[in-house]
Amino acid sequence: MSRAILAGPDHDGLGAALELQGIDVTRIEGILTASVLDDAGVDDADLFVLTDLDEATAISVVKDRNPDARIVVYSHDSLPNFARGQADLAMDPDLFGVDLVAEELA
Template sequence: MNAILVGPDRGLGDALAEHGVSVERIDLGSATELEDAGVADTDLLVLTDVGESTAVSVALELNDRLKTVVYSPDTIPEFVRGQLDLALDTELLDADLVAEELTGVEA
């Protein structure tokens, strides 16, 4: 499984890697950065900075097979909610549990 993580890690990038996921980390969710990160061949887009919410729309235009997840303590903008497969609060679920659920692999 391949994933692109947009924003601060919040521990999830390392947890996904421990579950066998190849993780590409980027700070901004622009089309150029997503393409450079390999979005066309990626299975999972994880957004940890809701300020980069447009990355979800952009990524789905480039790869409509993506599973889209927000992992953040912040409120998700309304315009992106319908495009998400999953929205998780960092205050409620720790990164290891989220990685386990996303991959189906126990650590």
């Protein structure tokens, strides 16, 4: 079974859609420190989904801890320049619905 960490608010229900695709989802909110990410199991995650771009610095921590994790940004906001090269995919919820995104990520 694939493992995902969903970091930030999940107003659109992406976590539930991922679970329907058979992905084990760990949800975290708040300040994404290295220890918070470690506690969430970032070392074993196949997928890291970020919805709160105020916490975009977490992308580099995830890549450092787990270079093989796919980094997906799912937000209405723009990804900061410093994080663009590390994200594998960035999607706007207005353009990509949760069911489509979950199906593609599974």
